[in-house]
Amino acid sequence: MIVRQLKDIIGTKNDVDTEGWNSRRLLLKDDGMGYSVHDTIIKEGAELPMHYKNHLEAVYLIEGKGEIETVADGKVYPLEIGTIYALDQHDQHVLRANKGSHMRMVCVFNPPVSGREVHGPDGAYPADI
Ligand code: 9YT
Helix, strand or coil, X not given: CCCCCHHHHXXXXXXXXXXXXXXXXXXXXXXXXXXXXXXXXXXXXXEEEECCCCCEEEEEEEEECEEEEECCCCEXXXXXXXXXXXXXXXXXXXXXXXXXXCEEEEEEEECCCXXXXXXXXXXXXXXXX
């Protein structure tokens, strides 16, 4: 069994901090679960265009407020605590944290993230690295 605590991940290589988000990877590909689980902070006021062409991602909001826009149809969905969204169509999207509010989200990726990915110019993570 794997037992981990967020406090043991903070400040390690599995704590990935970028301009718009900070992803603490709780479970990764090498853990062998078939998915990865991340505790992610979307920073206050951030606007993040993303397109996970090679992954399915589900995201559950546990702190803060914001919105998500699906690029194909321009629909905007408010995000508040208790909202889950699942990018079941590999939906191209823009994630926004409200001004004055970060968002904290539990993210699950299938296939799992290895921890070595960076977003490409197209907003995707590469497949299976
Ligand atoms: C919610 C989201 O897509 N955030 C970007 C970072 C990503 N979740 C990651 O690698 O943890």
